Amino acid sequence: MKKKMSLKGLWTQDLEKLLSDLGERRYKANQLALWIYDKGVTEFDQMTDLSESLREKLDSIACIDAIKVRKAQTSDIDFSEKLLFELEDGERIETVLMLEKDRITVCVSTQVGCPLGCTFCATGKMGFKRNLTPGEIVDQIIAVKDRRPTHVVLMGMGEPFLNYGNTIKALKIINSELGLSFAAKRITVSTAGIPDGIKKLASLTSKIKLAISLNAPTDDQRNELMPINKKYPLKTLLEAVRYYTDRTKRRVTFEYVLIEDFNDSQKDALELSKLVRGIPCKINLIPYNSVPDVPFEKPSEEKIVAFRDYLFPRCPTVTLRRSKGEDIQAACGQLCTTIKA
Ligand code: SAH
Ligand code: SF4
16 A cells, blocks of 8 residues: 655645645645644644544545654763664664753754764764655654753754755754744754855855864865865865855854864864864864774863863864763764664
8 A cells, every 4th residue: 555645844835735735725734834843743633723624635645754762761971862763664863862051952863874984973884874854854853842952953863965955844844933943043954064055055044053073174184084075175165164154144163073192182273273264163172972993082181171272262162062971872973773773
């Protein structure tokens, strides 16, 4: 039997078209969107403000899929949670919920695995399976709605800009008042540095935040960490970032994973500060989290602090991200669904 079309992931224009094809009024798309995304229902019967005949018509042609939680783990250190989801085709993804003083952030995946193969990242090690649909991206947030997340970051498994169309559809749903209602300033999309995606994002009217995983101050170092740098070296990447900041008048965040004796010296800090000079930005330092079979180490606490303190007066804003959930492999770069069951 052919599977019914899932409505999760459709946006109002698509829902309007569906309704008009059914001979219904288009404005009901707003009600439908609120039920699917805001209330998170999965049965048409629960949509009590739609007529019974419409609910029956919808039920005969469509469904509202929900991804299934296969495993949930909570960190003993900081109470962050990691959820393992199983998708319709049996593929698996992970989503992390991070609890901080003033915010609850849900870290969402955009692909099953990742094709970019960064050498320090567990997701990169597992290879690429497929892109997530818009529905699968937003469903990771709907699944943790009861924890009342305040922020969304697209920093889970995968490279969002290699799944650009689905990511943008999902972002619209996450941002809209008819969807998940997260203000744009509470949503961040992180890229390994796909210039085309950065430039396209600059033309979106919504003020979603952009983070770029820079991770090294020179092409030689970055080539070793991120193979994508051979295709888009720093010059090309930073041209795209400058285009973005000029066009949007918004600041970007550069993420920089600190790796012992690789990119954590004073010279590295100096070169990094020169590299980003003139770009309105914040630098977010992330001490490396261990990944099986990767020969890197996290620098000592003194070296981390020394790097930050050397960088700070040279760059206007520098933050140090303390990763969450390291004991349950939920920290940045540790997400992987092939090593463990
Ligand atoms: N593919 C996108 C988004 C997901 S990765 C990107 O690369 O930006 C999210 C962040 O985790 C990136 O900034 C990446 O540099 C960082 N990261 C990956 N592996 C890590 C590790 N082992 N330790 C610390 N951070 C890591
Ligand atoms: Fe992919 Fe980002 Fe990991 Fe690189 S750091 S392999 S781009 S998920």
